[in-house]
Amino acid sequence: xxxxxxxxxxxxxxxxxxxxxxxxxxxxxxxxxxxxxxxxxxxxxxxxxxxxxxxxxxxxxxxxxxxxxxxxxxxxxxxxxxxxxxxxxxxxxxxxxxxxxxxxxxxxxxxxxxxxxxxxxxxxxxxxxxxxxxxxxxxxxxxxxxxxxxxxxxxxxxxxxxxxxxxxxxxxxxxxxxxxxxxxxxxxxxxxxxxxxxxxxxxxxxxx
Amino acid sequence: xxxxxxxxxxxxxxxxxxxxxxxxxxxxxxxxxxxxxxxxxxxxxxxxxxxxxxxxxxxxxxxxxxxxxxxxxxxxxxxxxxxxxxxxxxxxxxxxxxxxxxxxxxxxxxxxxxxxxxxxxxxxxxxxxxxxxxxxxxxxxxxxxxxxxxxxxxxxxxxxxxxxxxxxxxxxxxxxxxxxxxxxxxxxxxxxxxxxxxxxxxxxxxxxxxxxxxxxxxxxxxxxxxxxxxxxxxxxxxxxxxxxxxxxxxxxxxxxxxxxxxxxxxxxxxxxxxxxxxxxxxxxxxxxxxxxxxxxxxxxxxxxxxxxxxxxxxxxxxxxxxxxxxxxxxxxxxxxxxxxxxxxxxxxxxxxxxxxxxxxxxxxxxxxxxxxxxxxxxxxxxxxxxxxxxxx
Numbered sequence: 001x002x003x004x005x006x007x008x009x010x011x012x013x014x015x016x017x018x019x020x021x022x023x024x025x026x027x028x029x030x031x032x033x034x035x036x037x038x039x040x041x042x043x044x045x046x047x048x049x050x051x052x053x054x055x056x057x058x059x060x061x062x063x064x065x066x067x068x069x070x071x072x073x074x075x076x077x078x079x080x081x082x083x084x085x086x087x088x089x090x091x092x093x094x095x096x097x098x099x100x101x102x103x104x105x106x107x108x109x110x111x112x113x114x115x116x117x118x119x120x121x122x123x124x125x126x127x128x129x130x131x132x133x134x135x136x137x138x139x140x141x142x143x144x145x146x147x148x149x150x151x152x153x154x155x156x157x158x159x160x161x162x163x164x165x166x167x168x169x170x171x172x173x174x175x176x177x178x179x180x181x182x183x184x185x186x187x188x189x190x191x192x193x194x195x196x197x198x199x200x201x202x203x204x205x206x207x208x
Numbered sequence: 209x210x211x212x213x214x215x216x217x218x219x220x221x222x223x224x225x226x227x228x229x230x231x232x233x234x235x236x237x238x239x240x241x242x243x244x245x246x247x248x249x250x251x252x253x254x255x256x257x258x259x260x261x262x263x264x265x266x267x268x269x270x271x272x273x274x275x276x277x278x279x280x281x282x283x284x285x286x287x288x289x290x291x292x293x294x295x296x297x298x299x300x301x302x303x304x305x306x307x308x309x310x311x312x313x314x315x316x317x318x319x320x321x322x323x324x325x326x327x328x329x330x331x332x333x334x335x336x337x338x339x340x341x342x343x344x345x346x347x348x349x350x351x352x353x354x355x356x357x358x359x360x361x362x363x364x365x366x367x368x369x370x371x372x373x374x375x376x377x378x379x380x381x382x383x384x385x386x387x388x389x390x391x392x393x394x395x396x397x398x399x400x401x402x403x404x405x406x407x408x409x410x411x412x413x414x415x416x417x418x419x420x421x422x423x424x425x426x427x428x429x430x431x432x433x434x435x436x437x438x439x440x441x442x443x444x445x446x447x448x449x450x451x452x453x454x455x456x457x458x459x460x461x462x463x464x465x466x467x468x469x470x471x472x473x474x475x476x477x478x479x480x481x482x483x484x485x486x487x488x489x490x491x492x493x494x495x496x497x498x499x500x501x502x503x504x505x506x507x508x509x510x511x512x513x514x515x516x517x518x519x520x521x522x523x524x525x526x527x528x529x530x531x532x533x534x535x536x537x538x539x540x541x542x543x544x545x546x547x548x549x550x551x552x553x554x555x556x557x558x559x560x561x562x563x564x565x566x567x568x569x570x571x572x573x574x575x576x577x578x579x580x581x582x583x584x585x586x587x588x589x590x591x592x593x594x595x596x597x598x599x600x
Contacts, residue, residue, distance in 0.1 A: 130345075130352055130386065130412035157302050181343070182303050183383065183411040184234055184355040184477060201409055202479060 001081070001102050001110035007032045010039060010069035017047050017068055026153045028099040031072045036107045040072030043099070047071070052181045066200055067108035078103040079112065083139070085120050088112055126161030135166055135200040136176045136192060148176060175200065214504060215333035216531040218258050219320045221245055224340040229305045234477060235354040239301060239516035240339045242549060243524040245389035248543035252529055259327060261320030261340065269357055270296065271365035272391055274349040278311075281356060285311040298351040300386040314356035321359035322366055324507045329371050329462070335495075335531040339524050342466040342511030344385040345412065353383065353411060360466055360509060361391040363408045364398055367462065376460035377401065379449060379512040380490050381468025382478040384415030384431070388466070394425040399458040403447055405471070405480050406433040420521045427595065429456055432588050435577045436479035440486050441473065442578045445586050447486075448493055454551050457495050461505065463498045467491070468511030469523035473568040475512050481571060483563040487523035491530035506531075519551040522561060537561040 006016045006020050007030050017029055019046050031040035036181035050071045052061045078101045081090055091100060093112060122128055145162075152159055158181040167173035178187070189199050247253040250327045269278050280297045283289040284306040294300030307313075317340045321491035324336035338359075346358030364375050365425070377392075379385030379402040392398035409414040421429035432446055455463075469487060471480040498506035508527050526536050538561055550557050571577065 117227070127407075127413055130414070132411040132413070133409040155302050158298075179413070181352070184303060185411075186234075187232075187302070187477060 001112045001116065005030060005101070005108060005111045008042075008068055009033070010067060010072070012068050013065050014047060014050055014068055014071065015064040017042055017155045018051070018064065021047065028111070029068075030076070030101045030108055030111065031068060032108055037038065038076050038078055038101050038103055038108050040069060040074040041099070041101065042068055042072045043097075046073065047087075076101060080104060081109060085117070087174045089117055092117065103130045124161060125163065127203065129160055129179075129181070131160045131179040131181050132183065133201065134178045134180060136178075137198040137200050138176055139176055140167075140172050140174045144174075145176070147195075148197065149193070151195065152178070152180060152188060155188050155191065157188060212499075212534050213346070214335055214532060214534070216257065216528070217324065217327040217333045217336040218247075218253060218528060219261050219324050219327075219336065219338040219340065220246075220258050221261050221316065221320070221340075223313075223316055224261075224320070226240070226309065226456055227317055227340070228468040229307055229354070233305070233354075234431060234514040236514075236516050237340060239513060239520040239524070240510065241311045242516065243339055243528075245548065246521050246525050246542065246545045247528055249545040250525070250529075250537065252525075252532065254536075257532075259323055261316055261323050261338070263312065264315045264318035264322055264362065265356070266361075267492035268362060268366065270350060271324055272358060273294060273346075273371065277349040279586050281314065281351075282311045285309050289388065295348060296335075298347070301351075303354055304351040304356060306310050310356060314343075317343060318357045318362050318508065321363045321507070321509060324509075325363050325367055327424065328507055329367065329373070330417050330506050335498070335506045335508070337508045337528055337531060339510035339527075342381070342468060342509035344379060344381060344388050344468075344511060345383070346387045349388070353385075353393040358387045358391070360385075360388045362465065363507070364388070364392065364464060364468075365585060367464075371462075372462035374458070375462055375464055376455060376458055377464045377466070378494065379403070379448065379466040379468070379473070380532055381466055382471040382475065383410065383512060383546075384412055384433075384495060386412045386414050387430075389415075389419070389429055392425065394422045395430060396428050398425075399428040399430070399454065399460065401430040401432075401450060401454050403432040403434065403443075403450065405438075406435055409436070410478060418545050420591060426460070427591055429590075430588060432556040432585060434480070434581050434584070436582060437481050437571045437573065438471075438577055439481045439571060441580045443480070443486050446581050447490065449585055450589060451497060452587055453592055455501050457596060460502060462502050463494065465490075465494050465508045466511045467508055467524065467527055469520045470511075470515075472515060472519040472523070474519050475513070477512070481568050484522060484561065485563070486527075488526050488536045488562075491527040492534070492536070495530050497536060499501045505536045506565065509575075515547070515555075517555055518558050522558065526561075 027044045029042045030038050098114040160179040163177040165175040258556040274460040291300040321341035324338040327336040341359040343355035345353030348353040375398045377400045382405050384404045385402040389400045415431045455584040
């Protein structure tokens with residue numbers, strides 16, 4: 001989460017929100033009262049809806065003098081610093097919005113956006129650091145993961161990330177995706193094959 | 209085709225082979241000796257053209273590397289570094305295991321590249337070739353991808369400091385030239401161009417189109433990630449368009465190429481489907497553009513290449529032939545070379561310079577791959593094209 005949050009009081013004019021959005025390249029502004037309690041939230045789209053058309057040539061449109069509280073969304077869905085990333089991802093998915101304020105003891109302490117979520121996803125996949133990718137199809141049974149990872153350990157190859165995917169519609173298998181810090185995955189692939197694991201990638205021929 | 213005979217320097221020492229992690233390791237400098245051999249069999253390499261590499265000094269190594277890392281490599285060389293200490297520096301791993309005297313062996317490869325740089329920039333020859341170098345994955349304080357010291361990055365720092373020239377670095381290894389790219393990511397006087405198999409699966413995973421540089425260096429880092437199973441035509445199309453446009457945009461004083469030979473369909477570590485055609489064309493274009501833009505100043509390095517028997521000697525010998533005569537070898541390979549090496553090779557050696565048709569299975573997705581690579585090329589060059597349009 002970001003802790004440096006741009007906020008506005010409920011009585012600020014809409015024009016001030018426009019300036020804040022433009023100057024800081026942000027898309028959401030929590031509206032807080034004197035005690036830093038979140039009472040509403042305004043997105044760039046809310047502000048745009050309240051603005052006159054770009055085809056009207058007013059110098060100082062009166063619409064933008066209205067208080068921000070007249071267009072803010074309320075009540076606000078908020079999260080807690082101890083909530084998990086995946087819980088917040090579920091909120092974004094279900095509620096179809098892209099930002100939540102983080103609140104502790106009713107006080108605003110931070111903000112999380114879709115972009116933070118994507119950044120975390122990249123970290124989880126391990127694609128931001130050097131590595132090769134290996135995909136293995138395994139039977140969906142208890143103990144399979146340590147069996148496979150011990151093969152990497154014996155070769156002294158660092159695993160950057162592990163992801164587990166369903167195998168098509170077949171619930172009796174899973175696909176394990178490893179990112180490993182090696183340029184030469186061949187010895188590991190040979191070891192995996194020697195243990196009868198089905199390596200999906202790297203494959204040796206295009207047609208396989 | 210231009211007809212010209214150029215002066216060129218070939219850096220070589222048998223000691224290059226001391227850079228050897230272990231018997232099972234795919235990085236094997238015997239390929240340099242095999243290349244020298246095949247050139248001598250073809251009567252294309254004279255003693256006067258060969259220069260011995262010097263060893264890079266600690267001061268030169270620290271143009272790019274952290275002193276604590278150099279110190280760790282030195283300690284590893286004499287068995288004075290524990291595995292746990294090594295891991296922090298990427299040493300004692302499966303890719304870059306510790307071996308005796310590794311500091312000396314790695315410093316010699318770097319010194320070879322510096323010798324090549326001096327040969328060209330002090331006017332001894334127009335071009336120089338150090339096939340012992342091109343270790344582009346070395347990081348400031350980390351060994352990775354078979355590379356201990358990054359000779360390319362050190363040499364470019366050396367060129368900047370000693371000669372103050374603008375450098376274009378072109379990397380045709382199948383793996384992304386990450387170590388060199390990050391070394392100059394915020395530098396507008398050094399432009400890096402890397403064409404490589406997409407990092408979706410392949411090490412090191414980076415080298416995306418959108419890695420364009422940072423701050424002053426923005427727009428001076430180019431990446432062309434091509435799809436797995438890319439064949440000659442598409443590889444050469446991407447390489448030619450990008451190299452021509454980037455050299456015209458950047459107008460370098462000197463060109464440094466990294467000539468990894470691991471995009472060949474035989475290479476065990478990658479998934480591209482090039483043949484010898486690609487390796488004939490790569491030096492021809494570099495040579496042409498070095499003369500057109502840099503008065504010939506061109507330093508070529510080795511790099512990856514893990515089918516050392518069937519691929520690397522042929523591919524690398526073409527670089528030298530192009531450097532000295534602007535011609536490529538055709539027809540049969542010298543029989544004395546085949547006789548000398550066939551006993552050592554676990555696979556049967558090729559008999560001709562070109563690859564015959566059908567060395568790999570037909571790629572069913574060829575049209576799709578070609579189209580995808582073209583789209584990628586357009587995106588990668590969009591920035592340059594816009595800039596050229598508005599500045600002219």
